[in-house]
Amino acid sequence: MPKAYLVARIDVTDPDRYGRYAAETPGIAARFGGRFIVRAGRFDAKEGQARARNAIIEFPDYDSALAFYDCDAYRAVLPHAMAGSEREVVIVEGVEEDA
Template identity: 45%
Template sequence: MTAYALAHLRREPIHADVLEYMERVQVTLAPFGGRFIVHGGTIDVLEGSWPGDVVIIEFPDMTKARSWYDSSNYQEIKPLRTMHLAGEVILVEGVEPDHSSSQMAAELRQANGL
């Protein structure tokens, strides 16, 4: 099942280390089938607040996503980002193409006696 690395990064003044990170991160993705599907871009906040930017990287599955994050090539450049940009990074599994929110609700209702 497809998995995603999602980062919510706070906007900070541009630092040379962050630019180096951006220049080098792409080659760390290729061995794991990773590709950017969101990288910055316009954000239209509809509810709450969103102080920062969004990055979403797609991977074939959670194992590949975790292997990329743990890889020595990525770990080598990660401090270039983390020393200068605050934020959160998560790995999350996607859903099957036939995913149904109403079916999920029905299963949760049943499991929780609602």
């Protein structure tokens, strides 16, 4: 079963509000087997319009990623992200790993 990834491109507009969201998200993701593999860091935008911040959370599978996004705990902190940033978020299934 392939892993899945939540990919977020973010411009923080209110650091205090976004900070509340960012502080809670890793622990919530971990409950679903998720772990950050990218969290801010350097980047070089080669094509298209970039955002100032990028994040990728790896999950063991697609269903776990969806369950994280839809869970009550994440939904409780999500308003801080929405009020404190402009962003795009996608959940994408990875390629099947070789057996």
